[in-house]
Every structure is written in structure tokens, then in C-alpha cells.
Amino acid sequence: MTGCRHLAAGVALAALAAVSACGGDHGQSRPAVDYELVSVGDPGNASDSTGFGSVPYAYRIGKLDVTIGQYTAFLNAVAASDTHALYSPSMATDLNSAGISRAGSAGSYTYDAMDNEGSSANRPITYVSWLDAARFANWMSNGQPRGAQDASTTENGAYDLSGSSGIAAVARNAVNPNTGAAPTFFIPLENEWYKAAYFDPTLSGGAGGYHLYATRSSTGPGNVIGDGANQANSVAAGLLCVTQSPNYSTTQNYLTDVGAFSDSASFYGTFDQSGNVWEWNDLDGAPSASRGLRGGYWFAAAIPMQSVLYSSDTVTREDNGAGFRLASPAAP
Numbered sequence: 001m002t003g004c005r006h007l008a009a010g011v012a013l014a015a016l017a018a019v020s021a022c023g024g025d026h027g028q029s030r031p032a033v034d035y036e037l038v039s040v041g042d043p044g045n046a047s048d049s050t051g052f053g054s055v056p057y058a059y060r061i062g063k064l065d066v067t068i069g070q071y072t073a074f075l076n077a078v079a080a081s082d083t084h085a086l087y088s089p090s091m092a093t094d095l096n097s098a099g100i101s102r103a104g105s106a107g108s109y110t111y112d113a114m115d116n117e118g119s120s121a122n123r124p125i126t127y128v129s130w131l132d133a134a135r136f137a138n139w140m141s142n143g144q145p146r147g148a149q150d151a152s153t154t155e156n157g158a159y160d161l162s163g164s165s166g167i168a169a170v171a172r173n174a175v176n177p178n179t180g181a182a183p184t185f186f187i188p189l190e191n192e193w194y195k196a197a198y199f200d201p202t203l204s205g206g207a208g209g210y211h212l213y214a215t216r217s218s219t220g221p222g223n224v225i226g227d228g229a230n231q232a233n234s235v236a237a238g239l240l241c242v243t244q245s246p247n248y249s250t251t252q253n254y255l256t257d258v259g260a261f262s263d264s265a266s267f268y269g270t271f272d273q274s275g276n277v278w279e280w281n282d283l284d285g286a287p288s289a290s291r292g293l294r295g296g297y298w299f300a301a302a303i304p305m306q307s308v309l310y311s312s313d314t315v316t317r318e319d320n321g322a323g324f325r326l327a328s329p330a331a332p
Contacts (some may be wrong), residue, residue, distance in 0.1 A: 032073035046211040062325035069121030075111040090128040090132040097320040123255040125324040133324040140185035158183035188327035197273035214273035220302035227247035232275030274305040277323040297321035
């Protein structure tokens, strides 16, 4: 297992059971974002040989990455002024992963999902820092309110960012001060992310074990979009997934729709934890200046997708190969 917590040089950092994503309408007739969750059971499973993956409780995790369309709804709810720079101009200008366009001026910004070689709405959001992901989790935990970026919308909820330095992650709140209950959405801990991706209780004669990839396989995935087991948005046989070409272009979209590899789910039913984009995790939850990234991305081959590779970066890092998914407590 690699012991470093950084990405190798040259490697960029890289909705249907209809679980309601809100705890109240806050003036909205219905939530703007319905974020689908899958259940991760088998509490108390043993760790993998890497030391990761044991979780002593049941929980839920996003079936899919947070999408460009969902993040657009978030921006339109809270970023008319965008005090905390939740929008990056690269979301529109980097055609490898664009995106979201912004119109208007501060105080009246509006946002739209772009057409970038087809609708971008169902592709994973990128150019998001860990802090952006935490603010999205706060907004979801607070019931998707509309308004300025303050303690009732983005600055508190799952994470208290109101006194944050802006360069370090904070621990998750035990209680959301806006609801008086435990946060309903949060960034998964590394063990939570790892278990959902790689653990399979049917392995080893029912004793449970781990796959090397989040496609329920320990063989390097192919990269053919659509049906077919063990496929992912990555480089395979020297070919980029979307174009099936070895040649890279600065103007080509390389993201696939979330869930596009419909026969390549993990045991628990998550998609794209291998390939497409790296995903932020919360490490062990302790405050620090860095947070974890796992899963590989569209410009990397099989090795970065493996369970044995772990990485981290500063919480402010934004890139065309990094996004996130959320987790939630087990259903009551």
C-alpha cells in the first residue's frame, strides 16, 4: 500500500430511489435536489489488509456523485452574491469538464448548466474544494434554503464554517444547530467511502472481503460506456474513455454522466467510485488542513482507482478531476 497522501506528479485531482434531500421546505414548494442514497449494512465488518473499510454501524451513501445540475440548483439558491466563491470560473471555461455558466453581476448572479458536447447536467461537478462540498452538505442538511451564504444556509449545519480560517477542515457537528438534530447529509469518512466502494460480504464464502476496484472486481476495468460489467471512465489500453482515442484535447469534454456504466456498481449499488472524478472524503473527521481523495479519474489508468492507493490535498484544492458524493445516517 502506498503510504503517501498526495497524488503522483502529473495526475490532476481528479437520482431514483428518490430519497428526499430536505428536512423542510424553507419557502420552497419542493426540494430542488433529490439526492438518491443507498444503504450500507453489515456493521462491524473487518478492515481490509490496507487497514481501511471497517465501519461499526449502518449508514447510507450517495448512489451517484453530486452532479453539475444539482450544484447549479445550489448556486441559484445561495450564490446571488457568492460570498464564499462556491462558483469557479473554470466551471465554464475548462471544456474538459465544463460546466456551469454564470450571468449577471454580484447580488444578482444566475447560473445555468451548459451544453458542452451535450447537456452537462448529469455529469459530476468538478472544480469544487472540500470547503465547497462541506457548504453543499450544510445546505442539504438545512433543507435547501434560499438566501445569502450565512449560518442558516451554507456556513453551519453539518459543519460549522462560520469561524473557519478558510484553509482547514473542521469536524462534523454532532447536532445541526439549525434543526436540533444530527446532520442529515455530510461528506463520508474515509472508512465509510472505502467500505461502500470495495467491501463485498459475499466474498470468502460469506465471510466478506474486498475488491480492488469499486466495480465489484479485482481486475482492471475496461472503459466502454453503457452496459457491461467492470467498466469505468478511465484510461484503458491507452485510450481515453469518452473518445476511445489516445489523443488528449483541451476542448474535449471527458466526463461521463453519473451512473453511465450501468452494470458496474459496487456491491452496495454505488456507481463511479472508480473513475470519472476523484472524490473528496473526510479522512477520520478530525480537523486538519487536508482531506482525502479516492477513486481515480478520467485521465488516469487503473492503478489510481485501486483500493490500495490513497491521496489527500489541501481543502482549498479545485481541479477538473475532483468532485464528491454525500453520505447520511441509516434510515430510521
